[in-house]
Amino acid sequence: MAKPVQIEVWNPNGKYRVVSTKPMPGTRWINLLIEQDCRVEICTEKKTILSVEDIVALIGDKCDGVIGQLTEDWGEVLFSALSRAGGKAFSNMAVGYNNVDVNAANKYGIAVGNTPGVLTETTAELAASLSLAAARRIVEADEFMRAGRYDGWLPNLFVGNLLKGQTVEGFKMNLIYFDLYQSTRLEKFVTAYGEFLKANGEVPVTWRRASSMDEVLREADVISLHPVLDKTTFHLVNKESLKAMKKDAILINCSRGPVIDEAALVEHLKENPMFRVGLDVFEDEPYMKPGLADMKNAIIVPHIASASKWTREGMATLAALNVLGKIKQYPVWADPNRVEPFLDENAPPPAASPSIVNAKALGI
Numbered sequence: 001m002a003k004p005v006q007i008e009v010w011n012p013n014g015k016y017r018v019v020s021t022k023p024m025p026g027t028r029w030i031n032l033l034i035e036q037d038c039r040v041e042i043c044t045e046k047k048t049i050l051s052v053e054d055i056v057a058l059i060g061d062k063c064d065g066v067i068g069q070l071t072e073d074w075g076e077v078l079f080s081a082l083s084r085a086g087g088k089a090f091s092n093m094a095v096g097y098n099n100v101d102v103n104a105a106n107k108y109g110i111a112v113g114n115t116p117g118v119l120t121e122t123t124a125e126l127a128a129s130l131s132l133a134a135a136r137r138i139v140e141a142d143e144f145m146r147a148g149r150y151d152g153w154l155p156n157l158f159v160g161n162l163l164k165g166q167t168v169e170g171f172k173m174n175l176i177y178f179d180l181y182q183s184t185r186l187e188k189f190v191t192a193y194g195e196f197l198k199a200n201g202e203v204p205v206t207w208r209r210a211s212s213m214d215e216v217l218r219e220a221d222v223i224s225l226h227p228v229l230d231k232t233t234f235h236l237v238n239k240e241s242l243k244a245m246k247k248d249a250i251l252i253n254c255s256r257g258p259v260i261d262e263a264a265l266v267e268h269l270k271e272n273p274m275f276r277v278g279l280d281v282f283e284d285e286p287y288m289k290p291g292l293a294d295m296k297n298a299i300i301v302p303h304i305a306s307a308s309k310w311t312r313e314g315m316a317t318l319a320a321l322n323v324l325g326k327i328k329q330y331p332v333w334a335d336p337n338r339v340e341p342f343l344d345e346n347a348p349p350p351a352a353s354p355s356i357v358n359a360k361a362l363g364i
Helices: 028-035 052-059 076-084 102-107 120-135 138-146 175-181 183-199 213-219 239-244 262-271 309-327
Strands: 007-010 016-020 038-043 065-068 089-092 111-113 168-171 222-225 250-253 276-279 298-300
Touching: 007 028, 016 309, 028 038, 028 309, 038 052, 052 065, 052 076, 065 309, 076 089, 076 102, 089 309, 102 111, 111 309, 120 138, 120 222, 120 250, 120 276, 120 298, 120 309, 213 239, 239 262
Parallel strands: 016 038, 016 065, 065 089, 089 111, 168 222, 222 250, 250 276, 276 298
Antiparallel strands: 007 038
């Protein structure tokens, strides 16, 4: 029998039991569930990642729905446990769901939710931040200063790359790619920014779509990766593709770690000191491949692309409403990227599940 896990309970007499495997930012998501007669149980175990056994213990004998995290292995064992407990809904607090066996969820008739539409701008901001920090060697310079090694200005001290006029490429078509580079939005941005540049006597920025990945690798000065992780994107960036890039290119990854062959990347960074990388995610997360932490030409941050207060609270709200929507038999929202109606704190959210990835398979 699984060891009991520590929980915090809200609205203990609620009709529906909803479990969250982690405390999540904000309280609106809790209040929205309570208002609909849910008993909310939040796991407070001092573990970064819960085991399958821990989550089975959380689910217990009766559970209507679970809000889980991308670090958890949601497969046959957990979905069968949730089904036995009478549950019909699970939602990842993430836009990606490579940690979820959707076929297993379909087998047990469990709706799988995710949280698109709320991460786009925040992730784009971190990608831009990593690009600039890598180009201008901000982390190296910061460490240099803190070590008390600065004796005065030198012509060659921390010379980096000027991004003005460089070619920035986003690869792989998904929502973040579309938001950053889809022609309709990009055209509006380029037009507006072009007018600003012209007004200041500068040459307007231009854009075009690359015809292939080879073209991106060969021509880009900055490559920002934003694909979903599946078998077609596993090690999308590998030894061969790294060799195809410019020797002083900047590579950014804010998607999923296994998109890059991290061992190959470490060797490439060693051999090409002018090549720089900004990583928010890692192949064997939470661990890094040997040698990566020693690379001065790598900026590494702990999976914080979505870590703005508004975004994380919004993700919690959307995940809770996915579970609530299935419990209350609401329809599925038509456009999972149009999330503003669910996040407006001055109005009740629509009576709908914001995003159910297997809605078609379940006929909902």
